[in-house]
Amino acid sequence: MSGLLFLIPIALFMGGLGLVAFLWAVRSGQFDDPDGAAQRILISPDQPLPDRKTAQE
Amino acid sequence: MTGLSLDANGCPSGLAPPSGDAASDPSAFVRKVGKQSRLSLTVRGAKCGGCLSRIEGAVGELPGIETARLNLSSGRLDVAWSGNLDPRRIAEAVSTLGYGVAPLDTASDDDAHKKEERSLLLAMGVAGFATANIMLLSVSVWGGHGEMGEATRQGLHALSGVIALPTLLYAGRPFFASAWNVLKKRRTNMDVPISLALILAFSVSVAETIRGGEHAYFDAACMLLFFLLIGRFLDARVRRRAWSAARDLAALASRTVTRLSADGTPQSVRSEEIRPGDRILLAPGERAVVDMVIEQGESEVDESLVTGESLPRWSGAGMKLMAGAINLSQPLTGRATAAAADSLLSEISQMLSAGEQKRSTYRQIADKAVSLYVPLVHSTALLTFLGWWLIGGLGLRESILIAVSTLIITCPCALALAAPVVQVVAAGRLFKGGAYLKSGDALERIAACDHIIFDKTGTLTLGTPRFVSTGIPADLLNDAAQLARASRHPLSRALTAAAGAGPLAKDVKEHPGLGLEGEVNGAPCRLGSAEWTGAVAGGHSGASLFFARGDEAPVELRFEDDIQGDASGVIGKLSAMGMTMEIVSGDRAEAVSDVAQKLGITQWTAGAKPQDKVRRLEELQGAGRKVLMIGDGLNDAGALALAHASAAPGGALDVSQSASDAVYSGGLAPLPRLVKTARTAKAVMLQNFGFAAAYNLVAVPIAILGHATPLVAAIAMSGSSLVVCLNALRINLNTEKQA
Numbered sequence: 196m197s198g199l200l201f202l203i204p205i206a207l208f209m210g211g212l213g214l215v216a217f218l219w220a221v222r223s224g225q226f227d228d229p230d231g232a233a234q235r236i237l238i239s240p241d242q243p244l245p246d247r248k249t250a251q252e
Numbered sequence: 253m254t255g256l257s258l259d260a261n262g263c264p265s266g267l268a269p270p271s272g273d274a275a276s277d278p279s280a281f282v283r284k285v286g287k288q289s290r291l292s293l294t295v296r297g298a299k300c301g302g303c304l305s306r307i308e309g310a311v312g313e314l315p316g317i318e319t320a321r322l323n324l325s326s327g328r329l330d331v332a333w334s335g336n337l338d339p340r341r342i343a344e345a346v347s348t349l350g351y352g353v354a355p356l357d358t359a360s361d362d363d364a365h366k367k368e369e370r371s372l373l374l375a376m377g378v379a380g381f382a383t384a385n386i387m388l389l390s391v392s393v394w395g396g397h398g399e400m401g402e403a404t405r406q407g408l409h410a411l412s413g414v415i416a417l418p419t420l421l422y423a424g425r426p427f428f429a430s431a432w433n434v435l436k437k438r439r440t441n442m443d444v445p446i447s448l449a450l451i452l453a454f455s456v457s458v459a460e461t462i463r464g465g466e467h468a469y470f471d472a473a474c475m476l477l478f479f480l481l482i483g484r485f486l487d488a489r490v491r492r493r494a495w496s497a498a499r500d501l502a503a504l505a506s507r508t509v510t511r512l513s514a515d516g517t518p519q520s521v522r523s524e525e526i527r528p529g530d531r532i533l534l535a536p537g538e539r540a541v542v543d544m545v546i547e548q549g550e551s552e553v554d555e556s557l558v559t560g561e562s563l564p565r566w567s568g569a570g571m572k573l574m575a576g577a578i579n580l581s582q583p584l585t586g587r588a589t590a591a592a593a594d595s596l597l598s599e600i601s602q603m604l605s606a607g608e609q610k611r612s613t614y615r616q617i618a619d620k621a622v623s624l625y626v627p628l629v630h631s632t633a634l635l636t637f638l639g640w641w642l643i644g645g646l647g648l649r650e651s652i653l654i655a656v657s658t659l660i661i662t663c664p665c666a667l668a669l670a671a672p673v674v675q676v677v678a679a680g681r682l683f684k685g686g687a688y689l690k691s692g693d694a695l696e697r698i699a700a701c702d703h704i705i706f707d708k709t710g711t712l713t714l715g716t717p718r719f720v721s722t723g724i725p726a727d728l729l730n731d732a733a734q735l736a737r738a739s740r741h742p743l744s745r746a747l748t749a750a751a752g753a754g755p756l757a758k759d760v761k762e763h764p765g766l767g768l769e770g771e772v773n774g775a776p777c778r779l780g781s782a783e784w785t786g787a788v789a790g791g792h793s794g795a796s797l798f799f800a801r802g803d804e805a806p807v808e809l810r811f812e813d814d815i816q817g818d819a820s821g822v823i824g825k826l827s828a829m830g831m832t833m834e835i836v837s838g839d840r841a842e843a844v845s846d847v848a849q850k851l852g853i854t855q856w857t858a859g860a861k862p863q864d865k866v867r868r869l870e871e872l873q874g875a876g877r878k879v880l881m882i883g884d885g886l887n888d889a890g891a892l893a894l895a896h897a898s899a900a901p902g903g904a905l906d907v908s909q910s911a912s913d914a915v916y917s918g919g920l921a922p923l924p925r926l927v928k929t930a931r932t933a934k935a936v937m938l939q940n941f942g943f944a945a946a947y948n949l950v951a952v953p954i955a956i957l958g959h960a961t962p963l964v965a966a967i968a969m970s971g972s973s974l975v976v977c978l979n980a981l982r983i984n985l986n987t988e989k990q991a
Contacts, residue, residue: 217381227325235304238305
């Protein structure tokens with residue numbers, strides 16, 4: 196039974212971390228544009244590969 | 253038409269770009285923050301990642317742009333730049349890609365709705381966290397029944413209480429505040445029994461915990477809160493979507509106008525700054541925003557959205573021009589006769605508000621259910637308490653405990669979810685099918701309709717004429733097209749479209765109201781009305797042009813306003829659903845009867861003014877019919893607002909879109925689905941309420957008899973909510989099969 200003394204606080208703490216993360220995500224506007232966010236990960240403009248020689252110099 | 257259609261206009265996955273209005277000048281909406289200039293625009297038609305990158309890319313390439321970010325969910329584009337970039341170029345960059353664009357007035361944009369939605373989401377998160385954690389503790393209490401020591405149980409209960417208290421204080425505010433507000437006015441709503449149940453459940457549980465009792469209801473209280481917040485959040489989201497659509501429309505209406513100052517320099521101002529007597533320049537392709545009298549210039553004016561007349565009208569000095577008309581050929585200058593707020597629009601907006609008042613008296617199914625439910629729940633709980641205490645001979649504590657568990661278990665979780673879940677599912681379903689729903693209760697009203705009134709121009713027909721003459725020699729057609737290419741007149745455009753690309757005639761002159769004149773292959777030619785070319789008008793019911801080449805006899809070129817491709821199929825589907833239909837149009841009788849005949853609609857009215865439309869509507873509603881009005885023009889707006897339910901195509905004028913319950917795009921095809929989905933949604937809502945009632949019939953006796961332990965309450969609550977949600981998802985299955 197004494198295990199509960201550790202396990203319950205740990206469970207609550209981890210749950211609390213999730214809650215804090217959620218609150219942070221809502222406050223920082225991450226749920227404002229769900230459609231756009233879903234599409235944005237697909238957008239990566241084509242860029243030329245960096246030139247190795249100039250990178251080494 | 254206006255370039256603000258909900259069609260996939262500029263979307264790479266969609267159709268050709270719109271031809272409509274030039275982007276209006278947003279300079280009046282630029283905000284200065286330090287050295288940075290900022291501008292917010294609403295963008296119409298952006299739907300996918302392709303749109304996102306194209307728009308942001310095109311704007312980002314302009315000189316000096318620092319950030320350009322498009323919110324795909326709300327269609328808002330925020331741009332910040334430094335240096336002196338003409339903001340018009342930003343709007344142009346977007347509109348040349350084929351999207352509708354208009355400046356957004358951010359002063360009125362501090363949206364309370366968004367805040368409300370966000371705070372509900374936060375409350376929901378907190379309640380969800382608390383429910384999960386308390387449930388973890390509760391399951392141990394239930395599982396350890398009989399084995400767990402009393403001290404351990406008391407400890408776990410106390411821990412639950414410690415989690416529950418801040419949760420109730422934080423996440424319960426929306427309910428407590430609302431309940432307190434209505435109680436102050438000596439009325440009740442659903443939030444009153446909710447608040448009462450929450451407070452009682454918590455206090456009783458605290459008392460039980462201190463006493464070391466077996467049952468505590470902290471978990472039930474938090475779960476109740478969580479489910480109710482889900483319903484509340486979904487509801488807020490439907491409303492915000494509807495509201496943001498209305499805001500977009502308002503943004504599009506707050507166009508800018510080119511005002512001429514005393515020395516004749518043009519200046520771009522907001523439409524609401526126009527005073528009667530101001531001189532205004534109306535460029536070709538531009539839409540008049542205020543009523544005006546023309547002082548200089550002659551031009552053809554497209555008034556189809558104002559009057560329903562499908563062909564342009566010649567306008568010259570001294571003539572009145574109504575707000576909503578589009579100038580087609582030559583620049584016009586005129587004097588505003590009224591401010592934007594009280595032009596012809598004001599008369600129509602009076603009709604709109606009359607209609608809205610009538611609609612606001614409509615009560616949703618959910619409201620009716622709640623008004624029946626609240627007194628029932630309260631009296632049941634009270635009677636339970638009195639019954640056990642006075643008659644059953646239980647102690648005060650036990651009686652209160654049973655009454656509280658009754659209150660918890662009857663508390664309207666399923667009821668609170670029943671309507672919002674259905675509305676969200678149905679609205680999403682319709683959105684995929686090309687119809688945009690503007691409010692949740694629109695579903696119920698559309699479902700009740702049994703008669704449809706169609707406007708003709710732009711609704712049943714495409715609103716743009718098509719060249720239909722056969723047997724015209726190709727060289728003659730090409731010569732005529734050489735003249736036609738110089739004009740923006742819809743008939744000229746139709747002719748150009750029929751002839752394809754080619755050269756322009758020499759020295760083309762446009763004579764507004766008459767036609768075009770120019771030289772083709774050395775021969776003087778005229779294209780225009782019968783009298784202009786010296787011909788005799790034929791008996792064609794649609795529009796025609798006459799073309800005279802050199803000394804040859806004039807040839808008649810016939811045009812027809814095509815019926816929407818899918819119209820007859822749609823009308824067949826609608827009548828199969830038991831709908832009766834009629835056409836009420838402002839256009840000429842020949843044009844209307846022609847369309848009515850082709851579509852097999854026997855009842856039609858032509859030449860109807862806005863007041864006539866409203867009168868016809870009142871007549872039908874007086875006869876007990878529920879009318880679904882479908883129209884796109886300014887002349888329909890009053891009727892759209894007054895009708896039991898209404899829908900407007902995506903190309904409709906702003907006012908008409910904001911007056912209607914739904915906006916659809918891509919031809920008439922979404923209409924049967926709109927009706928079908930609305931009817932299914934209403935049926936599902938009724939089923940949900942029926943289920944909620946049936947659930948109470950089972951659960952309440954259990955609670956009254958004192959068998960509702962926290963475990964039973966938890967199962968009952970989550971079970972009933974789950975059933976309601978799953979039932980709502982059936983809308984997707986149903987309409988998939990049938991539409």
